[in-house]
Amino acid sequence: MRALISALSLLLGTVAAAGVSTVAAPPPAAALPDGQALTPPMGFNNWNATGCAINETLIRDTADLFVSTGLKDAGYKYVNIDDCWAELDRDPVTGRYVPHHERFPSGIEALADYVHARGLKLGIYTSAGTQTCARTMPGSLGHEDIDAQTFAEWGVDYLKYDNCHNQNVPALERYPRMRDALKKTGRPIVYSICEWGQNRPWEWGADVGHLWRTTGDINDSWASMLSLFKSNVVLAPFAGPGHWNDPDMLEVGNGGMTEREYRSHFSLWASMAAPLLIGTDLRRATPQTLEILGNRDVIAVDQDPLGAQATVLRNDNGRWILKKPLANGDIAVTLFNETESSATIGTSAAELGLPQGPAYVLRDLWEHRTFESAGTFATTVPAHGTVMYRVSRGADWWRQPPASGFGVDLPSAGFGVPGSVVPAGKPFTASLSVANHGRLPMLEARFQFTAPDGWAVRRLDPNGRRLVRAGETVSTRYEVIPPAATPVGPYQLAATVTYHSIFDDEVHRSWSEELIVPEPVPAGVSELSAVHWAKAANGFGPVELDMSNGGIRPGDGRPLTINGRGYAKGLGTHAEASILYYLAGRCSSLSVDVGIDDERDPRPDPTQSTAIFEIWADGVKVADSGLRTWQDDAVHLDGNLTGASFLRIVTNGGPDGFRWDRGDWADPVLTCTI
Numbered sequence: 001m002r003a004l005i006s007a008l009s010l011l012l013g014t015v016a017a018a019g020v021s022t023v024a025a026p027p028p029a030a031a032l033p034d035g036q037a038l039t040p041p042m043g044f045n046n047w048n049a050t051g052c053a054i055n056e057t058l059i060r061d062t063a064d065l066f067v068s069t070g071l072k073d074a075g076y077k078y079v080n081i082d083d084c085w086a087e088l089d090r091d092p093v094t095g096r097y098v099p100h101h102e103r104f105p106s107g108i109e110a111l112a113d114y115v116h117a118r119g120l121k122l123g124i125y126t127s128a129g130t131q132t133c134a135r136t137m138p139g140s141l142g143h144e145d146i147d148a149q150t151f152a153e154w155g156v157d158y159l160k161y162d163n164c165h166n167q168n169v170p171a172l173e174r175y176p177r178m179r180d181a182l183k184k185t186g187r188p189i190v191y192s193i194c195e196w197g198q199n200r201p202w203e204w205g206a207d208v209g210h211l212w213r214t215t216g217d218i219n220d221s222w223a224s225m226l227s228l229f230k231s232n233v234v235l236a237p238f239a240g241p242g243h244w245n246d247p248d249m250l251e252v253g254n255g256g257m258t259e260r261e262y263r264s265h266f267s268l269w270a271s272m273a274a275p276l277l278i279g280t281d282l283r284r285a286t287p288q289t290l291e292i293l294g295n296r297d298v299i300a301v302d303q304d305p306l307g308a309q310a311t312v313l314r315n316d317n318g319r320w321i322l323k324k325p326l327a328n329g330d331i332a333v334t335l336f337n338e339t340e341s342s343a344t345i346g347t348s349a350a351e352l353g354l355p356q357g358p359a360y361v362l363r364d365l366w367e368h369r370t371f372e373s374a375g376t377f378a379t380t381v382p383a384h385g386t387v388m389y390r391v392s393r394g395a396d397w398w399r400q401p402p403a404s405g406f407g408v409d410l411p412s413a414g415f416g417v418p419g420s421v422v423p424a425g426k427p428f429t430a431s432l433s434v435a436n437h438g439r440l441p442m443l444e445a446r447f448q449f450t451a452p453d454g455w456a457v458r459r460l461d462p463n464g465r466r467l468v469r470a471g472e473t474v475s476t477r478y479e480v481i482p483p484a485a486t487p488v489g490p491y492q493l494a495a496t497v498t499y500h501s502i503f504d505d506e507v508h509r510s511w512s513e514e515l516i517v518p519e520p521v522p523a524g525v526s527e528l529s530a531v532h533w534a535k536a537a538n539g540f541g542p543v544e545l546d547m548s549n550g551g552i553r554p555g556d557g558r559p560l561t562i563n564g565r566g567y568a569k570g571l572g573t574h575a576e577a578s579i580l581y582y583l584a585g586r587c588s589s590l591s592v593d594v595g596i597d598d599e600r601d602p603r604p605d606p607t608q609s610t611a612i613f614e615i616w617a618d619g620v621k622v623a624d625s626g627l628r629t630w631q632d633d634a635v636h637l638d639g640n641l642t643g644a645s646f647l648r649i650v651t652n653g654g655p656d657g658f659r660w661d662r663g664d665w666a667d668p669v670l671t672c673t674i
């Protein structure tokens, strides 16, 4: 087994973060597993929601909310405190941690009692260094025994052990030391290694802790979530009961992603048997957030006792199929659409390696409905969306309505432009289809299509067919016209298909997608920051106008500055960014200075601040900056846009990924002829 794991880790060498140190000696004895964390830990950690603005009220309220919202019954157990819970200095007499007087006036022990009284467990945090990452309290390096003893005496049940200020002591000395110290206390404490995947903890972590971070920190953005998914999904062979890969805590509910993206985040984490640590303030959680976090069908996949992490069955240009075997022989199938356009994604019983049978039972884990399928598991998945199925071989398949693939085809703008951008006044066609993937017929199948108020909709081929036999697909088409005066913006199109089983069970499947009605660019010469885009995606918070990207919040950048040169106008982006403008064939050129903004993150390594700036006219790249680093002056780009319907500007993170890459499009001047 170890030989296999080493061979796999050689193959997986590319996933390790930069700065991997060599694995010196085998870790000392005292091996796990110890019967803890046999399924991935579930609970809460305040960091993503509050940073250092933590206090005991938040922890108590969260414990209460676990109980009152049903999250405890759904499996959430650990209420974990992150950084900034202690005073800056240890007690001079005892050498112990002192809980922060303002944030935790009642102390940690009282808090543990409060949490335990509700049938829950308390987690705490420190760093395997001289201070924690926020530098507001001491770390445990050199104090492992007394700190472990203190945590145990307080009644702590979980420790997250971070990596900051580690004095370059090898991880393989620091992390086992705390493991041994925790063990000596005699109290069962789940041990979470948080060294950001820097020393390939998946190779040694199983003997040291119950879970290990495989990546740097998550932030509340689609790009961050996606990149952590991709780093973690390849590590499936290393996870199992008592030893889990940890792609970091959840961001569900924090506002930086859409509800559909949060469902994908939750689905992917559950498929990867990741710890499910809620990272939002539950006191402000919406019903939609609670519904995602409380989805018991999806939680059951995460918590399955077999403890297998999903593997990638296929990834077809961002259309992912993940397969997670479950303890009772079922298989969880995750259909994830990373792309910007909806797509049909699917697999079959044969591809999943399921034994042959007359039919299969298919549970849709987000719609909470069960179907029968002859062996095809496929449907349209919207851009950034995820569909999860649990597939089994139930003998009572014939009681279920047939599974269907519901497909909606909208015009793509073409030219490699993602999603649907529909200019006002121009007709387009939407096609709806439903495929019967079951053994039994679908009865009384009916489509319904809803466009925004005032839009003209005409069914092109009235289709009276109501019966869809096993294996058949029926479709219909609609012509849609957004009125000429439609204001620029996003609009929802919705469609449903309804059908009945032979037992008269009604199935209602719905779909919706956002269309963008773009604003044609103004005539003459304009600063691009004064022109409305049709669509924008950015790696970290929103694209900023006339300031650098800053952080997650809108408007939090600084004046645009590239290697000391300031610019009054422009766009502050963060890789991976893509901004689309509708030109309607009226423009001739974009002229712009590009470069990495001087607002760089100091950690971990400024050489990572690199990006490539690209200008696209329809499907053609018309200018490219090459790789720019934080040390470079701005470079000037001129893009020829003659005749193009769309302009797209892209800040591409370059070969080292997109972290720390704040790219400026400075003084961008768009020239249009009419």
Ligand code: GLA
Pocket (backbone or CB within 6 Å): 047, 082, 083, 132, 133, 134, 162, 194, 216, 217
């Ligand atoms: C590191 C960790 C985070 C969080 C912060 C607290 O960045 O990786 O998860 O604990 O420290 O300062």
